Amino acid sequence: MISEPNRRSGGMSVREAGQKGGETVKQKYGAEFYEEIGRKGGLATKQAHGHEFYEQIGKKGGKKGGEATRDRYGPDFYERIGQKGGQKVKQLIEEGKRAASDRKRAS
Numbered sequence: 001m002i003s004e005p006n007r008r009s010g011g012m013s014v015r016e017a018g019q020k021g022g023e024t025v026k027q028k029y030g031a032e033f034y035e036e037i038g039r040k041g042g043l044a045t046k047q048a049h050g051h052e053f054y055e056q057i058g059k060k061g062g063k064k065g066g067e068a069t070r071d072r073y074g075p076d077f078y079e080r081i082g083q084k085g086g087q088k089v090k091q092l093i094e095e096g097k098r099a100a101s102d103r104k105r106a107s
Helices: 014-029 031-049 051-073 075-106
Strands: none
Touching: 014 031, 031 051, 051 075
16 A cells, blocks of 8 residues: 555545656647657757767666676576577578578579
8 A cells, every 4th residue: 555655635646646647748749749858858868978878878787687687597597598599590591501402493
């Protein structure tokens, strides 16, 4: 149950009020409104921080994601997915060779 400080008059939580407001704006202005403000926000961030900012947060996010995956699944996980990937590549190469040989015979 939601605690009292998160309730506004009328029995609505802050989250519910925000959701209701968002729905009202969506109905009034449409989805394009959100696309436009997202685009403007992205451009403002790009101008304020530059290209390096995105590189830096991308590297941090990738590193954190890799560490989280490693911690969750362990080193054996990478071995298994590597083997599966190698098997898939081998299968695709064999299929490509068969298709090429079938085309030669059909010619």
